[in-house]
Amino acid sequence: AISLISKETARPSPDAIQRNLQYFSSKGVTSIADVSANPILEEEPVEYAPLLQLKKESKLTARLHLYPSLGDDGDFSIAKQLLKKYCYDDLQISGLKQFIDGTTSAYSAALTEEYTDKPGEFGCVNYPPQFYKELVRAANQQGFGVKLHAIGDRAVGIALDAYQYAREASSPPAIRNCIEHIENALPSDLCRFSKNGVVASMQPFHLSLDRMEKLVRLGVERAKTVWPFRKLLDYGTVLAFGSDFPVADCNPLEGIYAAVTRALPDGAPATTCPEERITLKEAIDSFTKGGAYSLGREQELGTIESGKLADIVVLDKNLFSINTAQILDTSPLMTIMNGRIVYHVNQKEVE
Numbered sequence: 638a639i640s641l642i643s644k645e646t647a648r649p650s651p652d653a654i655q656r657n658l659q660y661f662s663s664k665g666v667t668s669i670a671d672v673s674a675n676p677i678l679e680e681e682p683v684e685y686a687p688l689l690q691l692k693k694e695s696k697l698t699a700r701l702h703l704y705p706s707l708g709d710d711g712d713f714s715i716a717k718q719l720l721k722k723y724c725y726d727d728l729q730i731s732g733l734k735q736f737i738d739g740t741t742s743a744y745s746a747a748l749t750e751e752y753t754d755k756p757g758e759f760g761c762v763n764y765p766p767q768f769y770k771e772l773v774r775a776a777n778q779q780g781f782g783v784k785l786h787a788i789g790d791r792a793v794g795i796a797l798d799a800y801q802y803a804r805e806a807s808s809p810p811a812i813r814n815c816i817e818h819i820e821n822a823l824p825s826d827l828c829r830f831s832k833n834g835v836v837a838s839m840q841p842f843h844l845s846l847d848r849m850e851k852l853v854r855l856g857v858e859r860a861k862t863v864w865p866f867r868k869l870l871d872y873g874t875v876l877a878f879g880s881d882f883p884v885a886d887c888n889p890l891e892g893i894y895a896a897v898t899r900a901l902p903d904g905a906p907a908t909t910c911p912e913e914r915i916t917l918k919e920a921i922d923s924f925t926k927g928g929a930y931s932l933g934r935e936q937e938l939g940t941i942e943s944g945k946l947a948d949i950v951v952l953d954k955n956l957f958s959i960n961t962a963q964i965l966d967t968s969p970l971m972t973i974m975n976g977r978i979v980y981h982v983n984q985k986e987v988e
Contacts, residue, residue: 655698738762836875
């Protein structure tokens with residue numbers, strides 16, 4: 638999940654967005670889940686009009702999957718209008734998004750126990766748990782999958798409760814509900830993802846940004862379940878990796894390295910629980926197959942197979958024949974989206 642909002646302006650121009658898209662192509666990114674819409678969906682987000690213009694001019698170099706706000710009133714009329722308007726193969730509404738909590742850095746991630754380094758502080762949730770249950774169920778019944786931002790263990794539990802509630806109300810199996818981030822979770826909650834068909838949408842490079850912060854904020858015991866990649870996979874959960882750009886760079890190779898090593902670029906530990914490392918294949922699958930699954934497009938995207946869309950990146954190294962440190966020295970030679978070369982290391986050769 639990323640944001641296409643340009644750093645230059647809150648109302649990005651097509652040119653500014655196109656520059657971002659070209660940068661993503663240079664990093665081998667061919668599909669994007671954009672969650673940059675306003676917290677309340679009162680009208681069509683201003684960020685979307687430039688995307689539609691680029692689409693009409695055939696200038697999109699990545700598939701854009703938009704997640705406007707889930708809102709807070711159960712009115713899906715605007716979301717349905719957007720669903721009809723943004724319904725293209727490379728520009729579409731793919732679901733709705735809402736926040737449950739904040740971040741551990743700001744002590745606003747919602748925890749079941751107080752912050753170790755700030756006694757009496759438990760973080761906060763934006764709405765009561767029942768609110769999320771009812772709204773997620775309503776969204777699912779209207780055909781919208783939901784992404785819920787949940788970083789702290791209490792927030793993750795609230796999200797899982799909401800998705801279980803919606804699933805028990807016979808939500809369509811094709812609906813793809815996701816929890817975004819999952820930086821800390823109760824051990825007893827980890828098995829609930831696969832049981833309720835919830836995708837774990839996580840950003841591995843955040844380990845490098847965090848730099849042991851969770852150990853300070855949460856203490857030794859709770860830090861045993863931060864970014865629990867291995868445990869979630871072992872429970873059969875679908876992992877969908879991303880970057881959270883512009884919080885972190887959009888380079889998937891940095892995320893792959895972090896997931897495989899749980900280390901900083903210099904090799905020093907980035908966080909606790911090295912046993913949560915995953916294999917190279919699992920990390921690549923999470924950036925490709927898992928991402929496609931989270932969007933409900935696993936029949937079209939995520940693997941190179943006959944009949945699927947030709948979204949391909951060619952790297953200058955074989956990741957399976959180098960040591961892990963060299964992953965960070967790997968770069969795309971070519972990025973192809975829909976069978977068209979959208980980036981080449983020697984760009985002038987293909988213009």
